[in-house]
Amino acid sequence: MSLRLRVFCGALVALFALGGAGSVSAQGAVLRVGLYALPGTLDPAVAAEGSAAIVTRQIFDRLVHYRESSSDVEPGLATQWSVARDGLSWSFRLREGVRFHDGTPLTAQHVAVSLERLLFPGHPQAPEQNPMVPRLLRGTPGVVKEIRVADARTVQIHLVLPYAPLLTVLAHPALGITRAVTGPDGGTRWIGTGPFSPAEAGPGRIALDAHGAHWGGAPRLGRLVFLEYPDVERGEADVDAGALDVLIPDGAPSRLAGALSIPGWRIGYLAMQTERDPFSRKKVRQALAAALDPQAIGAAVEPAAAPLLSFLPPGVWGSAGPAAAGSARPAVARRLLAEAGLGRGLSLSLLVAPLGWGVDAARLVEAVQGALAQAAIAVTVPPEPGEAALRMARSGEHQMALVEAEAEGGDPHLLLYPLSTSEGATKGAAAVNLSFYRxxxxDDLLIRGSQLSFRPERQRVYARAQALLADEVPWIPLYVRLHWAVARPEVRNLRLHPSGFHRLDRVVLEPPPLAPAPLPTPRP
Structure with a gap:
């Protein structure tokens, strides 16, 4: 069902017509972007996931921003930051000369209020829904003790315990810096400092105008128009017809012409119950890793995903590259099984949890079964539906389970820690370490990685942790989901981001090529 929007930008005298291909606003080209759903509010705390966050990411800057093609960070509203030696206090120095879209100068007080409303549920500006921030900061207030204003350009975040992922997750659109004002209808409007500002909204459409005074430079477009396209094939047809410039679908497009993709932060993996035989034996786990075939897995999950050979997706900083995942070496697998006392092979059961859009679970299971059969490992799949299978896996009632997980916020801690440490291995609805590996x-490595604020040292800790995982193999990464877009040839400099929150202010829309002039008719 389409989300209906109320007009949120105040006293707009009239709605401007949205132009056709290569159209130009008063400030420059208009880029029409199709999304599978539009947000019902432009509060970044609420519109924090999926296509909704693509919209708010253009309006609201964060203290730090994700680097291109990575979850590493670079300066945003903050140009400098430091952390106390005990890791309990972070200080951010704000950029000079930044103004909100209404011209109000940005101060540290604005930043403090913006963060406090997300962290403290009793805050007068607390959002009605806060789906993402508690997941990034271990609750609300979670790891945060308080926010302090040191001076007009310095804000401090004080923690109850060292939490190094803070720097990475501050780049998430949910933590966009806002200023609340009262709109003509008496409701709250949220103003940002980003490269675009809200211009108009209606059912199935949101228009943003370029903010020419943005601290990062004026956008290379005059206007962004987001249109709701839940039907991918209709969106593709409109791209072909020139009625839409870019389509960013929920899943993979139906065709690859004009399409581009990037690996995201969501992975699929094989969890093995290490508390129970045969997976209490390391060589059995290593045998499965040796037997799995990345090429076959890739063929089974494409185009929604691609094979993953490391414990972290490539777009998450700290990824150590290829590990023990799927090497298609059945002879090695059989040798490892023999060394584990299972020279005649074995039979295993596999639960399949819900895998979401695009991935054909039946094809993936066939790829796993086929690869393991080459190593004399027979795999059967019980008939439990996905949610029941997930409940069984969380209760430890499985041998193997196909599951998905995500490095939310882009920090390696938010994937490796829950999937691999003792804290997540308590059976029940809250279980996240479905290998029940301890x-x-x-544990010590990953706890240390969450406490070290010096990024190169964190990188070394996570490299050691991934090497240990590659040896112990409690779970096997299988695939990483892809973010997709389909664009007209005139769209230039569209660069997708692993987060799915793509930056659009650097996109260029070139005018369509002119039709060749007709040849003169020869005289008789």
Missing amino acids: NQRL
């Missing part, structure tokens, strides 16, 4: 050495 290793004090790995």
Whole structure:
């Protein structure tokens, strides 16, 4: 069902017509972007996931921003930051000369109020829904003790315990810096400092105008128009017809012509119940990793996903590259099974949790079964539906389970820690370590990685943790989901981001090529 929007930008005298291909506003080209759903509000705390966050990401800057093609960060509203030696206090120095879209100068007080409303549920400006921030900061207020204003350009975040992922997750659109004002209808409107500002809204459409005074430079477009396109094939047809410039679908497009993709932060993996035989034996787990075939898995999950050979997706900083995942070496797998006392092979059961859009679970299961059969491992799939299978896996009632997980916020801690440490291995609805693997050495590494504020040292810790995972193999990464877009040839400099929150202010829309002039008719 389409989300209906109320007009949120105040006293707009008239709605401007949205132009056709290569159309130009008073400030420059108009880029029409199709999304599978539009947000019902432009509060970044609420519109924090999926296509909704693509819209708010253009309006609201964060203290830090994700770097291109990575979850590493670069300066945003803050140009400098430092952390106390005990890791309990972070200080951010704000950029000079930044103004909100209404001309109000940005101050540290604005930043403090903007963050406090997300962290403290009793705050007068607390959002009605806050789906993302508690997941990024271990609750609300979670790891945050308080926000302090040191001076007009310095804001401090004080923590209850060292939490190094803070720097990465501050780049998430949910933590966009806002200023609340009262609209003509008496409701709250949220104003940002980003490269675009809200211009108009209606059912199935949101228009943003370029903010020419943006601190990062004026956008290369005059206007963004977001249009709701839940039907991918209709969106593709409109791109072909020149009625739409870019389509960003929920899943993979139906065709690859004019399409581009990037690996995201969501992965699919094989969890093995390490508390139970045979997966209490490391060599059995290593045998499965040796037997799995990345090429076959890739063929099974394309075009929604691509094979993953590392414990972190490539777009998450700290990824150590290829590990033990799927090497298609059945002879090695059979040798490892023999060394584990299972030279005649074995039979295993596989639960399949819900895998979401695009991935054909039946094809993926066939690829896993086929690869393991080459190593004398027979795999059967019980008939439990996806949600029942997930409940069984969380209760530890499985041998193997196909599951998905995400490095939310882009920090390696938010994937490796829940999937691999003792904290997540308590059976029940809250279980996230579905291998129920416990290793004090790995726990210590991942806890240390969450506390170290010096990024190169964190990188070394996560490299060691991934090497340990590659040896112990409690779970096997299988695939990484892809973010897709389809664009007209005239769209230039569209660069997708692994987060799915793509930056659009650097996009250029070139005019369509002129039709060749007709040849003169020869005289008789």
